Amino acid sequence: MLVRRLRVRDFRTYAAADVRLGPGLTVAHGRNGAGKTNLLEALYFGCTARSCRTSNEREVLRFGAEACRVEVSTRDDSGYEHELFVGFQPGQDKRIRVDGAPVERLLDAPGRPLVSVFLPERLELVKGPPALRRSHLDALVTGLWPTRAQTRRQYSAALGQRNALLGRLRNGGSRASVAAWDLELARHGIALRDDRARAVAMIADRFALVAGELGLEGEAVLRYKPRSTASTPEELAAELAERLDSDVDRGFTQHGPHRDELALQRDGRELRVYGSQGEQRLGLLALLLAEREALAEERGAPPLLLLDDVMSELDADRRGLLVARVTALGQCLVTTTDLGHVPGGDAPGVTRLAVAGGEVLQEVEAA
Ligand SMILES: Nc1ncnc2c1ncn2[C@@H]1O[C@H](COP(=O)(O)OP(=O)(O)O)[C@@H](O)[C@H]1O
Numbered sequence: 001m002l003v004r005r006l007r008v009r010d011f012r013t014y015a016a017a018d019v020r021l022g023p024g025l026t027v028a029h030g031r032n033g034a035g036k037t038n039l040l041e042a043l044y045f046g047c048t049a050r051s052c053r054t055s056n057e058r059e060v061l062r063f064g065a066e067a068c069r070v071e072v073s074t075r076d077d078s079g080y081e082h083e084l085f086v087g088f089q090p091g092q093d094k095r096i097r098v099d100g101a102p103v104e105r106l107l108d109a110p111g112r113p114l115v116s117v118f119l120p121e122r123l124e125l126v127k128g129p130p131a132l133r134r135s136h137l138d139a140l141v142t143g144l145w146p147t148r149a150q151t152r153r154q155y156s157a158a159l160g161q162r163n164a165l166l167g168r169l170r171n172g173g174s175r176a177s178v179a180a181w182d183l184e185l186a187r188h189g190i191a192l193r194d195d196r197a198r199a200v201a202m203i204a205d206r207f208a209l210v211a212g213e214l215g216l217e218g219e220a221v222l223r224y225k226p227r228s229t230a231s232t233p234e235e236l237a238a239e240l241a242e243r244l245d246s247d248v249d250r251g252f253t254q255h256g257p258h259r260d261e262l263a264l265q266r267d268g269r270e271l272r273v274y275g276s277q278g279e280q281r282l283g284l285l286a287l288l289l290a291e292r293e294a295l296a297e298e299r300g301a302p303p304l305l306l307l308d309d310v311m312s313e314l315d316a317d318r319r320g321l322l323v324a325r326v327t328a329l330g331q332c333l334v335t336t337t338d339l340g341h342v343p344g345g346d347a348p349g350v351t352r353l354a355v356a357g358g359e360v361l362q363e364v365e366a367a
């Protein structure tokens with residue numbers, strides 16, 4: 001799946017923009033505040049119908065504009081062209097269309113590429129609570145094995161039912177049905193844990209390798225830390241049963257994969273707690289690159305990679321390694337203040353976009 005073209009109306013700094021992406025590396029360069037991240041965000045928005053920067057979507061609307069839209073043209077592996085359309089007007093439902101037909105979301109729409117995004121100002125994934133890493137890991141599972149998306153849904157539904165039941169028990173309801181619910185929950189829980197473990201096993205070695213390559217000092221380890229080590233649903237159900245009284249007191253289920261952690265560590269310590277900003281950045285970058293390679297291997301289709309402003313953080317050797325690693329695999333958009341920071345950025349085959357004053361100039365036509 002290739003993204004060929006991006007068209008934007010009234011998105012952030014852009015009244016209008018129309019750019020083409022090449023099959024490999026695209027470099028968007030320009031001064032601070034020029035609109036590089038805005039462009040990257042627009043591409044993400046057009047591929048996912050969400051912003052990668054904010055949960056308050058009104059912010060993406062160009063100051064003074066009433067509505068915005070982003071259109072992305074793709075070409076799938078069989079050579080068919082697709083058109084993704086996302087229109088947004090505050091107070092109304094988003095309008096999303098694939099090849100002209102309305103859809104509810106882009107997440108599972110055919111014709112849409114997987115997207116992986118690195119933004120230096122958004123280190124929440126490394127720094128924030130485990131819940132963020134759990135959902136990230138579950139998104140990886142879905143990316144790797146689309147049919148496994150249901151594992152997470154089924155677990156969440158069963159968990160919701162058990163928590164509702166706990167509420168009834170608190171008010172004196174009968175405990176007779178708890179065991180059956182617990183076993184149901186445990187079945188989905190074990191399936192979810194196995195999916196997560198399998199996904200982490202696919203990326204852990206690569207994570208360590210890439211982190212080292214990019215200059216994270218010490219031993220980098222990506223570790224899935226499930227709450228429960230039960231090997232069967234029956235064992236997990238027994239663990240749940242042991243905690244029933246305390247769960248009833250608290251009013252929610254305290255044990256199970258909804259409390260798991262995906263730990264990014266350096267020399268045995270969590271980057272989340274002990275990592276410097278720079279180390280956390282490298283950890284995040286290594287995680288995204290490792291995932292992208294696993295996705296390329298498993299699905300035959302690497303996600304479109306969006307890298308915002310990573311080059312300034314790296315020394316020259318590491319910039320070279322990064323560019324080689326990301327472009328070997330597929331499409332990548334890199335933003336930078338200084339074109340000289342992207343080794344090979346002026347090579348033939350690289351698409352260059354000059355960003356200034358809310359406009360994008362296509363310097364090199366996409367191949
Ligand atoms: N909704 C918006 N409408 C118009 N301009 C915006 C909007 N949101 C942000 N901006 C402007 O975008 C500029 C920053 O663009 P950005 O893409 O982050 O720059 P950079 O090239 O440094 O990545 C700022 O000048 C900011 O005021």
Ligand SMILES: [Mg+2]
Nearest residue numbers: 036037308309
């Ligand atoms: Mg920026």
